[in-house]
Amino acid sequence: MSFEPKIVGILCNWCSYAGADLAGTARLTYAPNLRIVRVMCSGRVEPSFVFEALRSGADGVLIAGCHPGDCHYQNGNMKAMRRFVLLRHLLAQLGVEPERVRMEWVSASEGDRFAGIVNDMTERIRALGPFARPSFVGLESELGEGRVQPCLS
């Protein structure tokens, strides 16, 4: 059996989660590899959520928010993007392939776009293979919950 990646999607409530709902109501089928976790705004996404997912067995993480300018909270998505740029540098230094963590803008009307992104991401991560968890990603569990806080804002 081929490798089936596990992807965690952290989606904002107003645009991307609604877009994913629309993909469902429109019965667009896409790869079953994404598991969605809802937050109110992509600005809520802490880098530690991404680490948590990678540590817990995910092979990739998708962060999705409203298109720039469409944020329900004015500009939380832009703050998420700023944080994401730093996070990507950090992940690269930790040896995590950049394709594994991805940020996308999906509006509430873009069910087809959402399905396309999930399929594309699943394909890419399937090609990469399972995520080899480096031991230091588990640092937090050694030091205890909540002791390691990436200082990114």
Place this chain on the structure above:
Amino acid sequence: MEPNDTVHASTNGHRVGVYVCHCGTNISGKVDVEEATRYAATLPGVVVAREYKFLCSDPGQDLIVKDIRDHSLDRVVVCSCSPRMHEPTFRSACGRGGLNPFLMAMANIREHCSWVTVDPEAATDKAKALIHGAVLRAPHLEPLERHDVPVHPATLVIGGGIAGIQASLEIAGAGRPVILVEKDASIGGHMARFDKTFPTLDCAACILTPKMVSVAQNPNITMMTYSEVEEISGFVGNFKVKVRRRSRPVDEDACNGCGACWEACPTAAVPRRRQLLLNGLPVASAARATVPATGGEPVHPYQPLEAREGAAKTLERLRKTSAKMAGSEKADGECNFCQLCVRVCRDVVGAGVFELEKPSSDRSTWRITAPGADRCVVCGACAELCPTGSLRLAPSDPLVAPFADAPRDTTAPPPAGEIRHSELLLGPNKAISIPFMQAVPAVPVIDRERCIHYLTGGCGACAEVCDKHAIDFDAEDRLEEVECGSVILATGFQQFDPTRLAQYGYGRLQNVVTALEFELLNNASGPTNGKILKADGAPPESVALIHCVGSRDSCNHEYCSRVCCMAALKYAHLIHEKTGAVVYDFYIDLRCFGKGYEEFYNRLLEEGVFFIRARAAEVSDFTVYEQERGKLVVRAEDTLIGVVRRIPVDMVVLMAGLEPGADAEQVARLATISRGKDGFFLEQHPKLAPVATPTDGVFIAGACQGPKDIPDTVAQASAAAAAALSLSVRGKVTIEPIVCRVNEELCSGCRICNTLCPYTAITYDPDRHASVVNDALCKGCGTCAGACPSGAIWANHFTDDQVRAEIRGVCA
């Protein structure tokens, strides 16, 4: 499934109940619900796991209520549809069971799983993972208390078309205050420009004007025309809105709409792109006389002049002279050296363009010259007064080519007195005017790009004749702040611009007009008094109506604009009735869906309109056959007989589709709502919540939500009014307790959160050395929590622990 009464140690004694919904076969058709339920029962802390056909039904909810009591559940996990759909339902069920509603977690195994997955096994696995996530999240949930806030009784209605008018009247009729903001000078919107409405052929003005007047007279409605909303802040029940009251600059309270100002105004508003011709030779064209958009000094190098004292009196005198002369035999088309142009330009306009050259006493050597041509603002005052017609205002653009067989002299100006379909006006053709004669309020607006005073500093005739002293040229825009409890967006549509479809020749060929231009042409109070006329002023003998211009077209708008079929049928009837012309109707499908619409179509069939099932390919003035000479030719493949036809006609009406207004994006951002793929505002639910939006307290009505005819628009506007009223009548609204809070023990006072918060809800308290959140301003996005380096901020209901537990769960 039997209750599993062993409580898992790692959940701090929490007792979780899991409920998996079949949703008929929506979920169970793909997901093995029994298997998922068995799996759920093995998860930590789960004491009871059940499946049910429809959990949202009464017995389904009762199941949860009963279990909470019987099994002392303190957490509930519902695995069904999207929380955006039924979270409130299950929260209230938990509440009935005596559990804090926020101790319920949902797993979305329908929209995110069963509906989007092909393989049943993969769907079951995915559902299990999602359930696992919700079950791990549940123990971390914290009880939260909702609180009520008062609702401001007023409603803000943005857009004064028929939708905005209807909504305002409904709300005001219930005794609640309304603030109606319209960006145009008058309310009425597109409907005010129509002459007849389909299918009853009611006169649009007869049914709309009384409504417009009642808006103006209703003491509960505050009308703000020529105004735009700049900012909406706050939240449901308590919005604060900044409205820019643009300067007309006519005082709305003082003006009584007598019309003396536009009668005094010597400036013509159309043709918009124009030139001044003296004995057929251009003096100046409008392109050179422009005012910078931001105000300030005009670009044009005129001599700065004092405001003309007595401009109105001078004008009146000159007009009398002109009228007297025009009747005399002196006015034969040749300049008679009356010098009215010299006087008006010097004494009223203040530009001093003209001079009379008299080299000798012999009149044959005299001539009017324009030494000050570079100061000309092309206002048209001289042309209006010229009794001989040797000075006249003409269009400067070779916009519409004459027919192919007419002589093509591009240097010669188009003949005077022609009808320019793209520049028809319903109001007076003056720089100070009202948009149409029934305007409400009947307070005029000055077009600053045309007004002589703004161009040269001269004239001022309107201010002089105004008994009420309502005109103050220096009046500036005002920003007004209003408060309201709800907002109704009724911003309407705009017409698709058919110049994008070059094959139809709009803007290039004379007599190719859009639907809205045709409405003005056909309007009984319009510039042609409702006569349907070609550009040369003669009635057409044959007219083609082309459907689906810009609609049902994968290159432009994929959607059907809904109203154009019926509008085209209405035009077909009116053209037939008024001119007796032969009407060819090029349609793809005729969509006559409403009450009485099909009957109207049948009537048209009997009236002898030629319906041709074809998407017109091209409109051209290229003559192949003799009978096409001097006509427009519509080329189309008649799909019912399978033949390409060439049909010569005198006039083509393009039934251009409806599209979102140019400012729809801006309005959507103001109100923080989404737009659909087509650019129209997105409703909360296409069937069950068609006027609500995801932003509480913001409702949508009319064509801003999608193309709509008048009956549907009015129905939706009433629905939006009812929604706004139900908020305002209740007087209070329950606010979700999803806000952020700061743990002062952990807060280091770095203030990163203060600058991140989009609502400036977080401030630093120097006494406590910590940041504090203002609950009334916080909307719970959690951006601060995501950034806090000390982990001192909790985002209620989306705390670190909750989200991370869920992530662990879905990965397991």
